[in-house]
Amino acid sequence: MIFRTAALSVTLILLVLTEVWAQNPRKRLAPLKPPKVQCCDEVRAMKVQVANLTSLLEELNRKQETDLMNIVRQMMDLDKQNRQQEARVTEAESKYSEINNRVEIMQLQASQSVTQSSSDAIYDCASLYNKNYKISGEYKLPADEFLGTPEIDVFCDMESNGGGWTLIQKRKVGLTSFNRDWKQYKKGFGTIRGDFWLGNDNIFRLTRQPSTLRIEMEDWEGETRYAEYSHFTVKNELNSYKLLIGNYSGNAGNSLRYHNNTNFSTMGKDNDKCVDDCASIRKGGYWYNCCTDSNLNGVFYRHGNQGKNTDGITWYGWHGPNYSLKRVEMKIRPQNFKS
Numbered sequence: 001m002i003f004r005t006a007a008l009s010v011t012l013i014l015l016v017l018t019e020v021w022a023q024n025p026r027k028r029l030a031p032l033k034p035p036k037v038q039c040c041d042e043v044r045a046m047k048v049q050v051a052n053l054t055s056l057l058e059e060l061n062r063k064q065e066t067d068l069m070n071i072v073r074q075m076m077d078l079d080k081q082n083r084q085q086e087a088r089v090t091e092a093e094s095k096y097s098e099i100n101n102r103v104e105i106m107q108l109q110a111s112q113s114v115t116q117s118s119s120d121a122i123y124d125c126a127s128l129y130n131k132n133y134k135i136s137g138e139y140k141l142p143a144d145e146f147l148g149t150p151e152i153d154v155f156c157d158m159e160s161n162g163g164g165w166t167l168i169q170k171r172k173v174g175l176t177s178f179n180r181d182w183k184q185y186k187k188g189f190g191t192i193r194g195d196f197w198l199g200n201d202n203i204f205r206l207t208r209q210p211s212t213l214r215i216e217m218e219d220w221e222g223e224t225r226y227a228e229y230s231h232f233t234v235k236n237e238l239n240s241y242k243l244l245i246g247n248y249s250g251n252a253g254n255s256l257r258y259h260n261n262t263n264f265s266t267m268g269k270d271n272d273k274c275v276d277d278c279a280s281i282r283k284g285g286y287w288y289n290c291c292t293d294s295n296l297n298g299v300f301y302r303h304g305n306q307g308k309n310t311d312g313i314t315w316y317g318w319h320g321p322n323y324s325l326k327r328v329e330m331k332i333r334p335q336n337f338k339s
């Protein structure tokens with residue numbers, strides 16, 4: 001009995017030991033297993049991350065591509081818009097010039113039809129102004145049958161100082177030489193929309209009625225001055241287009257008075273009151289005395305700098321003999337003109 005009990009005890013102890021033994025290795029192995037699991041999880045996580053990144057990259061690539069495409073498309077759109085705008089500007093410009101042309105034609109037709117139908121003829125821009133043509137621009141004055149002179153292209157200033165002004169001279173662009181001979185000054189030269197001399201025959205024709213002369217000047221600093229003579233006449237060719245002026249007003253100084261009662265001189269035609277040949281010294285056509293207190297048909301010097309030369313576009317009463325003006329306009333209208 002004692003042996004059986006002891007045997008049972010031994011068996012129990014063995015069982016317990018076996019159990020303990022069986023548990024122990026598991027306990028000892030346990031710390032080995034978890035790192036293996038952690039490693040694989042990490043790899044798996046990394047794989048997932050890589051996959052995610054790859055798809056993100058692909059997405060980014062796609063997005064960049066579409067962005068690029070969008071930019072290209074936008075640029076193409078902009079280019080198209082640009083071209084459309086350019087076309088619109090061109091169209092507007094051509095429309096503008098078309099309208100301008102139409103206005104000019106209307107002005108022309110108006111002046112012509114008025115001459116044919118009206119009892120009072122068109123003499124100058126003042127006549128046109130009085131017939132309600134109040135846009136500044138190029139007009140055609142009809143031929144003068146009495147004088148036997150042809151029609152004249154003129155530029156009418158219908159805006160400044162009451163309008164009705166017929167321009168007889170303009171210096172502004174500076175590309176037209178005013179150093180010309182008698183014949184050219186007689187007939188006129190240049191372009192009506194640019195620099196020109198209307199012609200001594202035309203000026204004689206226009207000043208047969210009592211006229212006012214207004215001279216507007218601008219210097220290279222942008223300042224403007226004027227000189228006005230309420231009496232202005234130019235005689236005919238037989239009288240060498242002699243100048244008669246009087247009754248000055250203005251703020252530029254009276255620098256045409258010295259030229260009053262003198263004949264017109266040009267290159268090759270010395271009608272001045274001097275031993276010298278003023279026209280060749282001052283390089284223009286003008287009513288030279290001996291020689292100048294003004295030289296509005298002189299040489300155009302850019303920025304007024306004529307150095308030591310005395311042949312520029314001068315008006316001594318304002319800037320003296322060594323300063324060439326930037327812009328000059330000489331215009332006339334009848335003394336009795338009312339705007």
Ligand SMILES: [Ca+2]
Nearest residue numbers: 274275276277
């Ligand atoms: Ca002389």
